[in-house]
Amino acid sequence: MQQPAVLELANLRKTIKGKEIVKGVNLTLNPSQIFGFLGPNGAGKTTTIRMIVGLIKPTEGSVTICGYSVAHNFVKALSNVGCIIESPDMYKYLTGMENLLQLAAMDKKISKQRINDVVEMVGLQHRVNDKVDTYSLGMRQRLGIAQAIMARPKLLILDEPTNGLDPAGMTEFRKLIRKLAYEDGMAVFVSSHLLLEIQQMCDVVSIIKQGSVITTTLVQDILHDDKIEWQLNDPEKAITLLREHWNIVAVRLKNDTISADIGQHSLDKLNEFLIREGIALTYCSTKQHTLEDLFLDLTVGDEIV
Numbered sequence: 139m140q141q142p143a144v145l146e147l148a149n150l151r152k153t154i155k156g157k158e159i160v161k162g163v164n165l166t167l168n169p170s171q172i173f174g175f176l177g178p179n180g181a182g183k184t185t186t187i188r189m190i191v192g193l194i195k196p197t198e199g200s201v202t203i204c205g206y207s208v209a210h211n212f213v214k215a216l217s218n219v220g221c222i223i224e225s226p227d228m229y230k231y232l233t234g235m236e237n238l239l240q241l242a243a244m245d246k247k248i249s250k251q252r253i254n255d256v257v258e259m260v261g262l263q264h265r266v267n268d269k270v271d272t273y274s275l276g277m278r279q280r281l282g283i284a285q286a287i288m289a290r291p292k293l294l295i296l297d298e299p300t301n302g303l304d305p306a307g308m309t310e311f312r313k314l315i316r317k318l319a320y321e322d323g324m325a326v327f328v329s330s331h332l333l334l335e336i337q338q339m340c341d342v343v344s345i346i347k348q349g350s351v352i353t354t355t356l357v358q359d360i361l362h363d364d365k366i367e368w369q370l371n372d373p374e375k376a377i378t379l380l381r382e383h384w385n386i387v388a389v390r391l392k393n394d395t396i397s398a399d400i401g402q403h404s405l406d407k408l409n410e411f412l413i414r415e416g417i418a419l420t421y422c423s424t425k426q427h428t429l430e431d432l433f434l435d436l437t438v439g440d441e442i443v
């Protein structure tokens with residue numbers, strides 16, 4: 139029998155005080171997938187996550203976690219989830235270790251060894267016996283992640299997880315997330331308004347804008363999409379040649395510059411061809427598409443509403 143998806147959202151909607159904040163979100167998350175939920179401030183990311191973990195009820199639609207409906211089988215559904223929403227919950231007057239022990243006491247399956255392992259995984263071993271109110275923001279984030287992964291959830295949900303982490307902390311965090319996904323099989327749902335973070339960390343990204351998912355794509359597909367710019371003496375002839383011989387659609391950018399996606403074609407071969415056909419090339423450059431290009435294309439002109 140086929141395993142159910144780790145997370146399935148079907149037509150998820152939320153209206154608060156007459157305002158539709160989440161407008162029919164659909165998505166499926168499988169084991170070992172790192173999913174990025176990317177959108178500007180106020181797009182509806184946290185509201186969606188609150189519905190996933192049952193903090194608020196959807197106005198319409200459903201959330202299913204490992205085959206269990208959050209609305210009808212809350213305890214079973216949520217037993218598969220570790221999460222941090224906005225900022226991690228912890229007792230500030232206890233030490234990091236005491237916080238972890240407190241949580242572990244509620245779940246008999248968590249051994250002392252497992253606690254020590256997660257402390258090491260998040261790099262808190264030197265400070266875990268200090269009180270949380272002496273921690274920096276980044277240390278609290280790390281402790282939050284330790285809390286969230288301690289029970290080996292199948293689904294890890296992190297709302298803006300790298301807030302407060304320094305660059306070294308971010309790099310370590312990315313490594314940790316990859317390990318959890320690719321070695322331990324966790325599905326990871328990360329929300330962020332930071333493009334680079336999602337680009338560097340995730341396999342799949344959905345872009346949410348004003349409550350609607352406007353695109354879902356493999357991050358790898360965006361990064362492999364190369365755009366070439368040529369500066370040459372006869373742009374119109376080059377455009378025609380590229381279309382007729384290679385089925386490549388080029389556009390004219392400036393008087394002497396054209397641009398095209400060349401897909402799987404070899405740039406060397408194209409350049410040889412253009413020169414052979416009598417085109418004089420002055421300059422040629424490769425521009426890799428980034429998530430930022432896509433995001434800006436899709437969200438241009440938007441303001442927070």
Ligand SMILES: Nc1ncnc2c1ncn2[C@@H]1O[C@H](COP(=O)(O)OP(=O)(O)OP(=O)(O)O)[C@@H](O)[C@H]1O
Binds near residue numbers: 155177178183184185
């Ligand atoms: N309880 C509420 N009452 C009224 N409006 C709300 C409520 N909760 C959320 N909103 C509104 O819903 C919209 C989406 O909020 P949400 O917190 O989901 O955004 P977000 O994508 O997480 O943004 P950010 O990147 O700033 O965290 C915002 O316009 C917000 O003001």
Ligand SMILES: [Mg+2]
Binds near residue numbers: 183297
């Ligand atoms: Mg938010």
